[in-house]
Amino acid sequence: MSSLSRTDVEHLARLARLAVTDEELDLFAGQLDVVLTAVARVGEAPVADVPPTSHVVPLTNVFRPDEVTPSLPRDAVLAGAPAAEDDRFRVPRILQEEA
């Protein structure tokens, strides 16, 4: 059961901003297909009487009060940035946006 096409992988790669070669597209399509097939076996479990859930713990309404706690020092924050300028994170030019 082949469910993932080469085009699908190309689309996913683009969404994830990954540069993938033609050879890799074939390779990953095959590999991901195996992964999907393995995961699809979950669908064979007899779960007609089990309600769908997105969370594994039976908890709701875990809140924090609206109280301010200390933030990180800016030096520490920017130390983790690949580049910084004027106390801000410096990022490459953003394309395809407003003109």
Place this chain on the structure above:
Amino acid sequence: MSTDRLLDFDEVATRYEPVIGLETHVELGTASKMFCGCSTTFGAEPNTQTCPVCLGLPGSLPVANEAAVAATIKIGLALGSEIASWCRFARKNYFYPDIPKGFQTSQYDEPLCVGGHLDVVVDGETHRVEIERVHLEEDTGKNLHVGGSTGRIHGADHSLVDYNRAGIPLVEIVTKPVPGAGLKAPEVARAYVTELREIVQALGVSDVRMEQGSLRCDVNISLNPVRAAEWGTRTETKNVNSLRSVERAVRYEMRRQAVVLDEGGRIVQETRHFHEDTGSTSSGRSKEEATDYRYFPEPDLVPIAADAAWIEELRAGLPELPAARRERLQQEWGISGTEMQWLANAGALGLVEQTVAAGATPGDARKWWLGDLARRANEAGSELAELAVTPAQVAELAGLVEAGTINDKLARQVLDSVLAGRGGPADVVAAQGLAVLGESDELVAAVEAAIAGAPDIVAKVQSGKVQALGALVGAVMKTTRGTADAATVKRMLEERVLSS
């Protein structure tokens, strides 16, 4: 910058019907962020209000801010929405530097509030705007584009990002499509955002300052030929950040799309940007180019299950909402719906209400705020509320006129001094000796002296030349150095000269 050709607005409505839809983002006024304890203070030094959670550092875990959830439920209740008994957060995945995590925590298939409506009045006609949903999410960081001459992305070499805003709770209120507004669509859109802003303000959950971005609007517009079975393709104009711009954006898109359709063209479903300076829109990214956000339930946050007791507690704590308040005040003050609309549009409602509470009559309060004060605010280019005079002082001023201590002319002079910071009305009157003379002994004496001193004029008046009375009025005003009320003096003279 725009080269769009536009159809005359009145002509658009002869051939097309617009359908509008609005997505409004309200930044909540909580002290801390949505999922962490970082401060939300506006205008702080860049990147001083961030932590591992809002920066999306590995291993950090978000916890929802209870006050933000409560505020969202309040907005839903005010709009008549159903509050979900069970809902969850979802990750909206996309790459853009203003979201450090690589996704925005939002809500997707299970919003906190569903349905509801908001009625708005335009030119005496009520338009019902149905609400689709109200959901809770987080705001993004702020980009500063460097290198381009305009500060915009186009031509920029690189961008600088400040994450202070990233993670501030953001409520998105989405309307259902609103058909049937016709030529009034631009005003209906504006009236909706205005009313929504007032509701949020009355709830006290956000300062809703459009100029600071705590209320932002995306405007969807499509046109279809009159009586067509289907709606047209819509465009979405992003970040329309003033009430006036909401109206202008709808108007512009209606005129632009009409020309395209007139020529047999096709409207492209796309994001457009609004330009404040020209009032025009320009094409942004095209939606047809697959925005695939791969939403999935946020595993790090447990579902919200608002129980009935909490919802009822929040409902019981709702303040009087703007529409109900306007109706109550309109009845209390005995004014027309149109007059009420003027007051609301001028932003004078609260001021008039407080002035009345401070003892002025509704008529006097309206007269001052919509008259002299509105003119002064207009001249100064400021809001009424920003004038350096309090409702209590306006009531005091009206009281001084009412008591005959000063006349309208002197009252304006007193007002000038109050606005210039020289103290309250009574202080100004005392300090500058501005009080008019009532029918005091002093004034009676002055009137009688004038009559006694000019028998020839009295004779003229009595023989029918009533206008000769002016000379006597002038004499009294001179004696009293202008502190008498001319109308009072005239009346007193008439009583004595004409009835004798």
